[in-house]
Amino acid sequence: MATNTFVEITGEAILAEKDKQRKIANATRLCQSGQAPIRWTRLIYENREFVFNYELVVNVRGDENIWVFESEELGLIGFGNDRQDAYTAFCQDFAACWDNIAIADDDTLAEDALDMKAALKALVKNFGYIE
Numbered sequence: 001m002a003t004n005t006f007v008e009i010t011g012e013a014i015l016a017e018k019d020k021q022r023k024i025a026n027a028t029r030l031c032q033s034g035q036a037p038i039r040w041t042r043l044i045y046e047n048r049e050f051v052f053n054y055e056l057v058v059n060v061r062g063d064e065n066i067w068v069f070e071s072e073e074l075g076l077i078g079f080g081n082d083r084q085d086a087y088t089a090f091c092q093d094f095a096a097c098w099d100n101i102a103i104a105d106d107d108t109l110a111e112d113a114l115d116m117k118a119a120l121k122a123l124v125k126n127f128g129y130i131e
Contacts, residue, residue, distance in 0.1 A: 035060050035061045035062065036060070037057050037058065037059050037060065038057075038058050038060060039055040039056065039057055039058075040052065040055065040056045040058060041054075041055055041056075043056070043091055043094055044091070044130065045091040045092060045094065045095045046095070047129055047130050047131075048095060048127070048128070048129055048130065049126075049127070049128055049129075049130050050094070050095075050098065050124050050126075050127050051124070051125045051126040051127075052123050052124060052125055053122065053123060053124070053125040054123070056071060056073065056074075056123060057071065057072075057073065058070065058071050058090065059071075059072065060083070060086075062082075062083060062086065065081075066079060066080070066081065066086075067079070067080050067081070067082055067083045067085065067086035068086055069086045069087055069089070069090035070090075071090075073119065073123075074094075074097070074116065074119055074120070074123075075116070076090060076093050076094060076097065077090070077093070078090025078091070078092070078093055097116060097120060098120060098124070098127070101113050101116050101117050101120065102116075102117050102120040102121060102124070104117070
């Protein structure tokens, strides 16, 4: 694999403080990340963690110019110049939707936002802050 290539690893990681990876241990599967859909059971953005009731399918596509992470179910799309930027944009948008829609009062939301709220509430099992 080339330097600065994203890879997906199945196995165990030894973590340092604040869940930052210190080293990988017992990697049972290592492959270059491609454009296949990924399935998340949780999402971490900055110091927040969202644990899901079921897998969220996120489609990934990109080339040397732009990368996209998209959840058709939620109607969320994150764009970036590379895979990491698109991932970060998607997570940021997800957190913003949680903050501005999922926990908002129903009477302040339009009909499409109420649909998004219902989808987010059905998806998210637990929400919390990471130290």
